Amino acid sequence: MSEQKVFQEFLAEKNLRMTYQRKTILDVFLKTKTHVSPEDLYNLVKKRDSSIGQATVYRTLKLLSEAGLASEVDFGDGVMRYEHKYGQRHHDHLVCEVCGKKVEVFDPLIEELQEKLAKKHGFILTNHKMYLYGICNKCKRLQKKTR
Amino acid sequence: MSEQKVFQEFLAEKNLRMTYQRKTILDVFLKTKTHVSPEDLYNLVKKRDSSIGQATVYRTLKLLSEAGLASEVDFGDGVMRYEHKYGQRHHDHLVCEVCGKKVEVFDPLIEELQEKLAKKHGFILTNHKMYLYGICNKCKRLQKKTR
DNA sequence: TATAAAAATGAAAATGAAAATCATTATGTT
């Protein structure tokens, strides 16, 4: 099923309306590749239609998250970011603290152990956030040279 | 070594001064049990000495983090929190999305796999954040009753 | 199709945590 269709059904379910603005924002969002902030997206949306307001972009990103089309990514720099979720496998993030490089990573065993760990404490796990911070290969090499 | 001593040495190392305010803020921080926000701590500090300003509390918490005495905890609710780090084993957090209950958890195997996962991508892991969100036992039972 | 009800929008203002500013005060060093 297409993302537009998923959104449509999500909205119908909640008695919300598929408006021109929401359609446009989803469309522009789907064209992005990396992790976009609401402001990033707002700027892209403005290019297509400058009458769309940023409050609507914020509101729509919330809806896209609820609909399972976007997921929030919080690198801890004070700005929320969003990435595609629909049809994407879940993954976590590895971030270089020097150059900011982001790598999407996935380890099925870690995922399984997270589940078990939660269960062990009587919890049903619904979701999780995992961010690994380190120094990437390139920055490692540069540091050696400088030393 | 005592926390006060650790802080003292950290400050000396950085050519910073151990002031009455810093001493007081560390002291009050060490008396806390759970995850405190800067504002929480500011309110506690005010009780001891109402002349201490909140900017100093923010600044000192930053220093305590650098000194390895406190660690930042970000539950994603827009407020940073701090917890004791000195002499504490590293742990991650399991959070109930219904009642907000927080459990401190640790799985050595997960930690090891995080290390390996980073290495696999050419990174040297320096730290990580892991938050598990779910529904606790108590809230699970309450939900069943209501249904 | 007209009409009423409900939802959505955009501009602007409000919010709130955190950081920055800056005049004043405290501390350490010759």
Add this chain to the structure above:
DNA sequence: AACATAATGATTTTCATTTTCATTTTTATA
């Protein structure tokens, strides 16, 4: 003491996000 440096607290600023609210758009109903 005299000077240099660091720290402080009141205040202002910043900036992402949320809220407000008058207006517009969409949908349901007559």
